[in-house]
Amino acid sequence: MPELGFNEGAWRFGAFVIVLLIMIALEAVWPRRERRHTRLRRWATNFGILFSDYLAVTLVVLLVPVTAVITALFAQQYQIGIFHWLDWPVWVEWLIAFLVLDFVIWGQHVITHKIPILWRIHRVHHTDQDLDASSAVRFHPLEIILSIFIKSAAVLLLGTSAVLVVIFEAVVNGSALFNHANFKIPTKLDHVLRWFIVTPDMHRIHHSIERREHDTNYGFALSIWDRLFRVYSVEPELGHDKMIIGQPDAQEEGPETFLWSIVLPFFKMKSRKKDQASNHKNSQETT
């Protein structure tokens, strides 16, 4: 199998820590919303979930050696995938790969909201009652593992280079830290940025307690998919300061604790109000 040529883990970790520290600094200097909870317990829980993701992925990779990068190296060795069959300029391949991979994770995000068994897993992310950069790592290990297999399938189909996969994943992780961060961006700048990327104000609506709002704005990095598929909300009905973040049946202290969060998918959940889902046009952009 070909090799990547650099220490992938060290690069990812380095990029993650740098962006995380920048976001924490911005949150301290220009906070957007008042916090409902102190940071200590939430951060311990959210970063605890991140550590459990690391352990789970390490274990799964030992049993089934598949990650998006391993798949890209495998595709390169056996010349599998569209980019290996067709001779396109590298920049075209990178552009297509970036768009397709971003669309695939957008699509995965949508189905985790629509299919009840997947919503059980993804709901862990949505039970956070405050939103800040630490919320970006609050994904249940089962969702991370699902994501690895979905991304790997897309990488195999495209024949994406392993280097691009590492860059793409670093960009998406950086975007998630950015758009979950609790810092203020001037309104005009926010509106310009939103034409291209998902901003914190745009993504916060996705964490609203109201289903008609949290079933919109699914994007991770690029904002185009939400606009294209008409699931884009401009503003929360109650405004950013007053909107409630989290889930209606998880407003107690449970989400602040690691164990509650990890076992949440295995317990029965209350059915969601479906009637509200079709009303999201109230807050959609009409132009």
Ligand SMILES: [Zn+2]
């Ligand atoms: Zn979601």
